[in-house]
Amino acid sequence: MATNDVLASCGLSDLVAGEPFGHDAEGRLIDPAGARVVFATAQAARSLRRVLETEETGAWHATMKECGRDCGAKIAARIDAVLAGLDKPVLTALPLEACLALLEHLFAAHGWGRLQLDLADAAEHGIVVARLEHSFFVETLAEADGFADAVLAGILRGFFGHVSGQALDCEEIACARSGAPHCTFVLTAPERLAAIAPLIGREDSEALLARLRQ
């Protein structure tokens, strides 16, 4: 079922309809609350990475992941507030498909990429897999080394931490920037991810997922 159909079936079409930004009398871009809005460019993302990595190798990855965790939790809390304002159930009380569809919509709406969530291993193996195509960070930071999507791993961690009520972690286990067909993330308990952490980047995503299924 298409994302919009899932949301429509739950009466949530209004949540994702309409134009998010307008213009004030002076022609400035504003959000619905009237706050002025500017967009950051891909060059801004490259510059931020360069500054942090110049400060200390690894600072960009660590900072972006922590930033993403905080961002993901904020996003989930804001969606809850919007839903409550519409007299709709909050994220945890929505049917699972609608909750996942909102997150997938959110990724596309922010321009982060096309996200697909996979819970096939959740019930038996306690892991949730997310696959991302057309990652903004892969395309923007194409010249850098290593995996590109630390902030998105953090966002998934923060969002799923909010809706699950569990202390979860999320790691990117394959990245299109390193030659994988798409970026792959896995969510589970922090200690389980810590056990495979030394192998990330050395083994492909299927091998790492197989280890988590054992």
Added chain:
Amino acid sequence: MTSAMLRWKEHHYARATEFAQLLAEALAHAPAPMPHAPAATVPRPAPTLPKPRPAAPTAAAVFKAIPWKK
């Protein structure tokens, strides 16, 4: 490196958490209604669910049943 830059650098690490929180606030900014996304209109495979469900369970019920620590 100038003395001003050194002061900034020393200060930077002391406020790394605040920096991450401020950047997260900027990234999380999404007005309501959420922005329309063309990709959302494209049919996609339904999320692969643990089992077929006769009555759709809530997200909370599904996530509570997942054995995260296995």
